[in-house]
Amino acid sequence: MRIAVTGSIATDHLATFPGRFTDQLVADRLDRVSLSFLVDDLDIRRGGVAANISYGLGRLGLTPLLLGAVGPDFGAYRSWLEENGVDTGFVHVSEKRQTARFMCTTDLDQNQIASFYGGAMAEALGIDLAPVAARLGGLDLVLVSPNEPRAMLRHTAQCHDLGIDFAADPSQQLTRLEPEEARTLVDGARWLFTNEYEAAVLCERTGWRQSEVLDHVGVWVITLGAEGARLLRAGGQVTDIPAVPVTAIADPTGAGDAFRAGFFAAVGWRLPEETAARLGCALAALALEAVGPQDYTVTADTLLGRIRGAYGRTAAAALAPHLERSA
Template sequence: MRIAVTGSIATDHLMAFPGRFVDQLLPDQLEHLSLSFLVDTLQVRRGGVAANIAFGLGGLGLDPLLVGAVGPDFAEYEVWLKEHGVDTGSVYVCAEHQTARFMCLTDQDTNQIAAFYAGAMAEAGRIDLRAVHERTPLDLVLVSPNDPGAMVRHTEQARELGIDFAADPSQQLARLTGGEVRAVVTGARWLFTNEYESALLRERAGWGRQEVLERVGTWVTTLGAQGVRIDRTGEPAVTVGAVPDVRAEDPTGVGDAFRSGFLAAVGWGLPLETAAQLGCAMSALVLATVGSQAYEIRPEPLLATVRTVYGERAAGLLAAKLGRPA
């Protein structure tokens, strides 16, 4: 399966606060909130939702196509992505703006407060998926957080070209209008949200849960430490538990890694349950590292995790695709 991953490409500035955010909030003073957190560490890492997902897909051997906008400072990052199996031939380079920046503060409970500077990402709407599709025919377009106009445009173009698409609005739900949410979601073969985003999506779109399901093929909801739930109209939900007892170093990029594993397994034609299991195993790799692209995909340890947590059948199905004995 040839997957185009559209969305943000960014540099992550990750900071750790040794306390708990909730202990610093005074309920009767929230309307006058003004806080500064003294942090212990700063990590500058490669990131961006689309780049993170493409990195994971590349590590699993799917040769993904990255589609996004960057600044003239992208050269070193581009080499890194190419070295990890990502096709960057459709990345748009903007001369006027720097590549986007993600600034994130994480407390000891892994709660996060973040800010995102769009920079060159604001130019992503200039990218024409028709030209991308002509260069390399696409089987699936993943529309992940990006400039809102670009998200809508890429969704519409996927429909016009008759290409299956997956909707992953996640962090941009706070910026998308109701009409934009409905445009990005309607007709998606796959819809990805976490539990909070699922409620926010329904509020923004003005739809109930069943109305969302009637407009998408499959709705995949990540549930943090509780794993993932997969819903389809007229069928019982599929639930898969998360990998237990993972030492949480940094949650940034965990959901992106899940999408990489899930879509890779779907591309291999594996059952949805197995796809979710691989996604959860990939998430555990990221959770145990600092930085959304700091992990290494090694088939043997990955399969060992799947076997231990999900059993021999899951490991056997994945081993055949990863090229390793079960």
């Protein structure tokens, strides 16, 4: 299966605050917040939602096509992604803007305060799926992940026009979308991805109830953090997939992206969605145990051991032939 991943490519600046954000807030002064957090460390890591998902897919043996916009500082990052199985041949390189930056501070409770500078991502609107699909002989699936909002809308429209299955992952861009834009990004998606909070925001933004959202998509995948994931389908069908236990959380950044990578790797192998969600949970566990969204190690033995421990031998056996061949 030829999978294209559209969205952000960024450098992550990840800091750790050795306290709790909530302890610094004064209840009757929330209209005048001015806070500075002295952090203990700073890790600079490769990131961006589309790049993180592509890295996970590449580590699982697929060759995802990464579609995003970067700056002239992308050289070393490009080499890293290609070494890990990602096709970067269609990444747009800006002549004027630097690669996007994600700046995030995490406290003791794993709460996060983050800022995102789009930089070259503003030029993602110019990326055209039609010539890409033509040169490659077609695309089987496009994942529309967080990006410049107009680019997300364009790529969704092109999937409709070209008859390509797509997954909608509006994520943190939901709050920037007008109601009609949010509905456009969701409508017709074979898969819709949100976390639990984003699910509520999506309903508020679209003006649709949960049942109405499900009338417009194939499967709605809601990630639930430590509770795993939930698969929703029209007609009220709900499937809960428990999380894979984590030994210790090193950094939550990128865990959702790893889940998506595992999910779509299994989709690429034509496996059922429940099996795909189990692989997603296992890959997310590995990401949680590493600092940085592209710093976890993937081996077949490790993944199968985690899946076997969480879901049993039958679940592991369903994935074993694919993981042993590719991971």
